[in-house]
Amino acid sequence: MLKTHQPFIPQIRFRSNQSYLFKKVSIAHYTTSYGSRTDSQSNVFNTNLKQVCEIYDPEEYAYADGIIVSLVDFVRFPTLSNEKESYRRKHQSQLWLINIEESPRNSYRTAQINNVTELDDWFNLTATLKPESDFHIQYRGYRIKPEIVNLIQNKLNLKFNHTINSTFLPPSNSFINVPSIYLNTLTSVLNKELNDRQDAHSQACPYTCNQPLSTDLIQSLQPYLPPIISRVLNRNIVYIAWFVSNCDSHSGREQYVYKLRSQPGIHIDIYGKCKSLFHSHIIPTECPKGTSNCMEKTLSNYRFYLSFENSKCDTYITEKYWYQGLNGKAVPIVLGAKIEQYQRIAIPNSYIHVDNYQTIEQLAKELHRLNKNDSEYRKYLQWTQLYDVSEHYGPTARYDYHSTLCFLGHYQRLHAMKENNEQRQYLLKRIRDIFNIGKMHLPNFNWETATTKLIRISEFYNPKVNCWDNDFPSFLRRMINFLLIWWKLF
Template sequence: MKNMNNISFKNNLFPVFVSCLTFTIMVITLLLIANSTISLTVQHIQPLNIKKTYDMDKTQRRQLPHKTHALTVLRNRGYKVYNATDELKNNALAMGIQETKAKKTAPKKDREIKILIWTTFFKTRFYIKTKPALKTSNCSIKHCSFHYDKSRAGIASSDAVLFHQWGSDFKISDPIPQIRFSWQNYIFFSIENPTRNYFTKYAKLLDGFYNLTATYKQSSDVPLPYGKYVPRILRSKLTSSKNYYMENRRNKTDKGASVLWVVSNCETVNNRMQFVKNLQKYIAIDIFGRCGKPCERGTKCGTHPYMFYMALENADCKDYITEKLWKNSFQENLIPVVQGSKVEYGKHLPPNSFIHADNFKSTKYLAQYITKVSQSETLYNSYFKWKELYQFTSAAGLQNPDNVCKLCTVLNERRQNISFNKVYKISSWYDWRTQCASR
């Protein structure tokens, strides 16, 4: 009887044992699947978390508390890091990164290109009407937009994050995105030259942060010139018949100055203020702005009574020719007086469209020549002959539809081939000591 009870007890335990074993196997199977999923997520989907991947000492933390992955971190995360190729010149490339599995995390190639604007533009939000801009420029990319959604979802849905590089807009102490994907483009956007204090102080802290540049420099991934000129498709009869001398003389009084200068930065590395003061000894120059007579921002400051404009940049840098010439001179039909690299002006401007100060032995001889041109209808009009053959556009940065198209096109190209990316060493690529001259 006792043996029978034992057998009965064992028989009752067997189903329980089988059930427990089955449950255990199911749990183990689920854990294996879960672990596989987690592994896949960590390897291919999880963004680069700044706090986990970049550990800094206290000194670094004070300077740059939220810096994203450095090159050493990229190596540790399994990225291949290699040297620059021949196409990437001018110290533009610090390193390249490549991730073979990146396509699993990147947006679909046919989805709209989204650009997250992370900073302000000179302390204000700048709105870019992308679709009208792309339509105006006859751009091949039609689905491209900008937005300000800084949530995790907004960051994750963005092909690129754009940072305007200006001290008041992008401070080193300001928070930056807490997640970053390997396929995302961090855009270094600037229309200012590297002599400004912000760049000279903080450029090294930005090394390894950006993988796409959009600046006035021609070597940028997306060049953003302040202006450009192109041949006219048809010769302009209206322009050829226009008498610029008579038009500008009509608005000018005999006793008034013929030269205008609007300036807001009085202390510059090229010492342009002293140059103008020396020139004023021999010719009258009306100065408006912070360094002269009051002039409300956005107004023309009486450009019509004048015949010449002092289109002097705040620094003499490679490719740096700004609205001072394109807008204040060319657009207002005034002859620009410039100084700086004659090679640069010859490369970027129409022939015989400006007076270069360095062509004269002294400011006295320059003043004498300006006076001579102002008194000769034929000589004065000769500086506008180029308008019969060429036309120009004047719009800086991303306010220019063509520049918006350029940016969207580059992002589309990178989306199609995301296995390679640049990482910029900004302290070399945007170094004022190699990009600009001093006087």
């Protein structure tokens, strides 16, 4: 992945003091995000939050309370005219959040950062694919289907507890004698925000999200589940599809595909940009561009799908699994993150991990076994009977960077207030309640002191620590890949 847009470095601009009843918490984007600019004209806050939060232009970042950096568009940190002074030391109160949506290997290559330690001791919060981040970026999540919950309750006579019990909110006039416009406005905003987020979470995850059913419970449900219908093209030929557009990956997936494709009875068709460049075998059917549900229709012609990531890095599980892999038509074969990490994040029994097999020959043998044994094959599709998959079920689905930085900014202001009245304590708890809805822990934010620590990114998100694949191929290596691998995949 290379930058296809001009690098953006905001030139600091003076911001005049505005006349407000109280100062809102302000957020600014120091970088663009994949070339897209976010500024004061962007509609990022809902009507309710606009009463207490606002977006500044990137050029006004020095005046903002919270700063968002997208690493893919990052060029350099801000400096001061006096080179002996440190911008970060001068602006210690600012909360800086780093957003990294790619693997460590690809992220730093795209940003052209050779020394990861350059990012150390600057950021307060992280948003990455690692569950240990403040924001765990996960393309989708899963929940138990409502009809399955009904079966468990009505057929198995087991009880399911609801995810959320309503939080007690005092009447709106509880603090009517408090003269502070700031506290009263914040009370109204937080109460509405808490209610709205609780409602959204209880609708998306009425019982639980990203928590699988036990093996015993699934076994007890078997008599009540409808049969799974799967298409068999040929018992002796294993049909596999692969959608791929990055032909020079760190993970070595091209070599793996070539070796797998060389096994007797294994037929792999390649779609995407790499297919258009290097072609593939004759494809049985291909839906026209723009056709709705194109991938689902295409994959209905295959028994398996290659969900091969471009990097082998910790918890690097992307849309290749969550979107293409969980299509419900073909069983995904995954390569990328370790088995233990798939077991921690992915839907159980929804994938085949290549690391479970010591050799490619063993994997091919297992694929042939599943191709000839429908009952065994369908075990990998049973999740479609049990779970729904959606971006609304992800671990941080009800949180966004802007509102989170705004809430934390107000939390710090409230914490710093000298008055220790009931309303202040109430508001501090309300903000904590909002983050408790989805069990969002924010490991880098200390709720007791309302402070954060500066993060050593080189220890948290480093390809030398978090990845076990090869560095990006050189130009010569890429040419060799083309000659020795892709022409064989022709």
